[in-house]
Amino acid sequence: MELLKRKIDNFLIQWKQDTDRLPLIVKGARQIGKTESIRNFANKNYKKVIEINFVIQKQFKDIFDDGFEVNTIIKNISFKNPNLEFIPNETLIFFDEMQECINCATSLKFFKQDGRFDVICSGSLMGINYNEIESNSVGYKQDYQMYSMDFEEFLWAKGYKKSQIEDMFEKMIKLVPLSKIELDVMFENFNEYMTVGGMPAIVNTFVKNKNYSGILNLQKQILLDYEEDITKYAGGLDKGKILNVYRKIPVFLGEDNKKFKISQISKGARSREYVGVVDWLSNAGIINICYCMQQLNLPLKGNYNPDNFKIYFSDTSLLIASLDDEAQDDLRQNKNFNTYKGAIYENIIGDMLVKEGYSLYFYKNEKGTIEMDFLVRDKSSLIPVEVKAIDGSTNSLNNLIEKEQYTDIKYGIKLGRKNIGFNNKFYTFPYFLAFLLKRFLKEK
Numbered sequence: 001m002e003l004l005k006r007k008i009d010n011f012l013i014q015w016k017q018d019t020d021r022l023p024l025i026v027k028g029a030r031q032i033g034k035t036e037s038i039r040n041f042a043n044k045n046y047k048k049v050i051e052i053n054f055v056i057q058k059q060f061k062d063i064f065d066d067g068f069e070v071n072t073i074i075k076n077i078s079f080k081n082p083n084l085e086f087i088p089n090e091t092l093i094f095f096d097e098m099q100e101c102i103n104c105a106t107s108l109k110f111f112k113q114d115g116r117f118d119v120i121c122s123g124s125l126m127g128i129n130y131n132e133i134e135s136n137s138v139g140y141k142q143d144y145q146m147y148s149m150d151f152e153e154f155l156w157a158k159g160y161k162k163s164q165i166e167d168m169f170e171k172m173i174k175l176v177p178l179s180k181i182e183l184d185v186m187f188e189n190f191n192e193y194m195t196v197g198g199m200p201a202i203v204n205t206f207v208k209n210k211n212y213s214g215i216l217n218l219q220k221q222i223l224l225d226y227e228e229d230i231t232k233y234a235g236g237l238d239k240g241k242i243l244n245v246y247r248k249i250p251v252f253l254g255e256d257n258k259k260f261k262i263s264q265i266s267k268g269a270r271s272r273e274y275v276g277v278v279d280w281l282s283n284a285g286i287i288n289i290c291y292c293m294q295q296l297n298l299p300l301k302g303n304y305n306p307d308n309f310k311i312y313f314s315d316t317s318l319l320i321a322s323l324d325d326e327a328q329d330d331l332r333q334n335k336n337f338n339t340y341k342g343a344i345y346e347n348i349i350g351d352m353l354v355k356e357g358y359s360l361y362f363y364k365n366e367k368g369t370i371e372m373d374f375l376v377r378d379k380s381s382l383i384p385v386e387v388k389a390i391d392g393s394t395n396s397l398n399n400l401i402e403k404e405q406y407t408d409i410k411y412g413i414k415l416g417r418k419n420i421g422f423n424n425k426f427y428t429f430p431y432f433l434a435f436l437l438k439r440f441l442k443e444k
Contacts, residue, residue: 003040004200005156006033008146012041015142016118023108025098026122028146029285029314030229031222033200034122035096037146046118047090050077054100064103070114073107088116098123099233109140126233126284147285148198148315150355151435155189157207165436172433172440177419183430187417190432191335194348197317216328219321226286226318234280241265241277249287249311250322253343257364258310271307278311288312288350290360293375296400297408298382300361300375310362312350319347342389346373349387349415349434356438370396378441382408387431388416394426401425413437 008026015021026034042049052060063076074086085091093111095104098121111119149157152165168186171178178186195215196206202218230246231239244265252260260278262271281287292308293300313319320328331337337344350360353374363372363384374385386397397412402425412426421428429437 003036004033004149004153004204006037006149006153006200008037008144009041011144012038013045015144016045021118022140022142023111023119024121024142024144025105025108026120026144026146027125027285028122029148030124030126030225031199031201032146032148032285032315034146036200038094038096038120038122042092042094042120046092048085048087049092049094050084050086051094051096052077053096054104055097058100061101064101064107068107068110070110070116073110086117091116092118092120095119095121096123099126105141112140124229124233124284126229126286147355148317149200149203150198151190151193151352151432154193154196154198154203157203158189168433169436169439171420172429172436173444175420175422175427177421178430183419186432187430190430191337193432194316194337194344195320195331197315197320198351199315199317202317216321219317223318223321229284233284237276237280241274242280244269245274245277245311246281246286247322249313250319250343252311253319253347258343258346260309260311278309281311285314286318288314288354288360290350290362290374293361293363296363296375296382296406298377300377300382301359304361312347312360314351314354316344316348316351319344337389342387345387345389345431349374349385349431352434353385353437356435358438370399372396372400376413376437376441381410382406383441384409384412385437386412386414386426388414388418391416391418397426 015024026038028034039049039051042051054061059080060077063073063080066072066076078084078086095101098104100123104121108119108121111117155165168178168182192206195212196202197219199218199222202215202222205218206212206215227243227246230242234242248265251264252258262269262274265274278287278289282289288311290310290312291304291306293304295303297303320331323331353360353376358376361375363370363375372384373387376383376385384397384400386394388394394414397414400406400409401412414426414428415431415434416428418428418430420430420433
């Protein structure tokens with residue numbers, strides 16, 4: 001598999017340049033490219049790389065049994081494989097699939113205090129109890145949250161240069177419309193990204209073959225792999241209940257309001273029976289939760305209803321794979337992304353916002369007269385973000401901006417099949433520029 005350029009690449013270089021660097025834990029869902037990125041960085045930047053995969057190399061799971069002194073750990077690793085060489089200050093130890101050997105998290109404190117070897121850990125979020133890691137490693141580790149490929153990384157995979165992306169950003173800042181060629185080509189790229197998703201193996205196959213051949217099978221396999229991991233790592237929670245929620249996500253997204261309803265999970269299901277299930281899926285990196293705001297004012301984090309939320313897949317490829325065959329044919333042949341009542345657009349914009357570092361919030365008033373897909377903020381204002389699957393009226397957006405009662409809202413953003421524009425009330429951007437939204441709000 002050809003190595004794809006990822007945003008973690010620059011982060012890892014900066015991490016190594018920090019003279020007081022801490023052992024690193026790269027967090028993320030399954031199959032998003034953690035191992036490949038870390039391995040590539042390690043081989044380019046260290047004389048010696050000691051890579052231990054606790055799933056494949058189960059014989060290494062007991063290397064911490066004699067304690068956490070670094071010399072003892074190194075001695076135990078060397079007994080298992082005497083060919084490994086540890087050069088102080090020039091060696092990276094990479095513990096992969098750490099969920100299979102949680103003791104490696106405890107060792108990070110001792111590796112930091114010892115100081116001779118750099119350490120990076122990674123593993124599936126499903127199997128990692130981060131509460132346990134926190135208690136073992138406070139002050140002695142750094143976390144990095146990794147996601148599947150965002151749209152910018154997808155463009156890199158297709159050969160686009162940084163200068164071309166910078167040019168689009170400049171047009172956003174200056175409110176200069178994109179040319180017809182730019183708009184048409186980027187919408188085509190975005191259609192591909194919506195269909196393919198951001199899983200590196202799938203993106204690589206698509207870019208290499210230049211068509212969708214085999215893509216659906218890969219997507220469906222990842223969907224099944226995630227189910228398998230749920231049954232493997234669910235811990236004390238009821239695995240059947242987690243699978244029930246996981247399999248019903250497309251049902252929720254197919255509804256007009258897309259809201260999570262416990263009554264649709266199974267007959268007679270009650271909320272108290274499902275406590276922790278949705279959070280588990282979120283912590284595992286499989287879903288993004290979007291909470292309903294109680295009032296439309298700042299701050300966002302202290303002002304939402306934890307029992308009123310929508311669930312989106314964390315990568316749109318999982319949503320695509322879960323659709324029925326007819327809907328998928330419609331997507332690929334007719335590019336009909338309005339399937340599922342705009343859910344594909346909402347799902348992918350939600351995913352893009354999360355990959356920029358946003359938490360997800362929406363709003364719907366009790367009368368149902370005002371709805372807003374997402375809400376973000378800049379330094380001083382609350383910003384409604386409307387995602388239009390089809391071009392239509394923007395009553396809710398206009399009301400939120402114009403009515404004096406919403407004092408924290410000064411302007412809005414509309415995302416659709418539109419060009420760059422501003423009407424003195426809200427900015428209009430094509431969907432595909434959503435990956436630049438946070439930077440735009442910071443620099444505008």
